[in-house]
Amino acid sequence: xxxxxxxxxxxxxxxxxxxxxxxxxxxxxxxxxxxxxxxxxxxxxxxxxxxxxxxxxxxxxxxxxxxxxxxxxxxxxxxxxxxxxxxxxxxxxxxxxxxxxxxxxxxxxxxxxxxxxxxxxxxxxxxxxxxxxxxxxxxxxxxxxxxxxxxxxxxxxxxxx
Numbered sequence: 001x002x003x004x005x006x007x008x009x010x011x012x013x014x015x016x017x018x019x020x021x022x023x024x025x026x027x028x029x030x031x032x033x034x035x036x037x038x039x040x041x042x043x044x045x046x047x048x049x050x051x052x053x054x055x056x057x058x059x060x061x062x063x064x065x066x067x068x069x070x071x072x073x074x075x076x077x078x079x080x081x082x083x084x085x086x087x088x089x090x091x092x093x094x095x096x097x098x099x100x101x102x103x104x105x106x107x108x109x110x111x112x113x114x115x116x117x118x119x120x121x122x123x124x125x126x127x128x129x130x131x132x133x134x135x136x137x138x139x140x141x142x143x144x145x146x147x148x149x150x151x152x153x154x155x156x157x158x159x160x161x
Contacts, residue, residue: 003039007047010035019120021052028052065108065139065159069152073142074099075130087133087140094131094142101130102148104155106139114159115139121154 001009011017017034020026032044073086073094086103087094094103106114115134118141122129127150131142139159143151 003037003043004047004050006037006039007035007044008051010037011048011051018055021048022055024052026052063106063108063110063114063159065106065110065114067104067106067152067156067159069148070096070103070105071145071148072097072099073101073103075101087131087142089131089133092131094140100145101142102145102151104141104143104148104151106155106159107137108159110134110136110139110159112136118155118158121158122151125150125154127151127154 011021017026017031020031026048028045028048029041031048032041035044037044070086073096076085076093076095076098077091083096083098085093085095086105094101112134115132118139119129119132122141122143127143127147129141129143131140133140139155141151141155
């Protein structure tokens with residue numbers, strides 16, 4: 001495998017570095033030092049520069065959605081749910097009037113990449129996510145009741161840009 005290919009693979013294993021390369025905010029030499037690649041540091045830095053030049057600076061998603069907050073969500077077995085299910089994956093569901101969690105629900109024109117952006121922004125603001133899912137028409141993030149208002153602002157800022 002060439003040094004350039006090894007560098008690309010190493011970057012793809014670190015999404016934060018990939019995003020930083022796309023944004024053009026990387027110190028290539030410092031980034032090269034963090035990668036576990038056999039080769040000279042300057043050659044790896046050069047491979048990073050070249051890879052960054054190939055990456056699109058376009059936004060990762062183009063979404064336009066209405067965002068709302070649903071309180072009182074709880075985890076239920078999907079077969080036992082008596083109230084409206086907001087999110088369901090396999091045998092686990094989050095339903096209305098079943099607990100103390102909050103669901104942030106965005107509906108409209110959504111790109112699946114919007115979920116990655118939402119989760120990254122929530123992580124950056126130290127908001128823990130209990131569950132999340134996205135389709136082309138809806139995005140749902142389940143958080144604690146206390147985190148609900150902050151999560152609502154984060155999701156709005158992400159999908160209404």
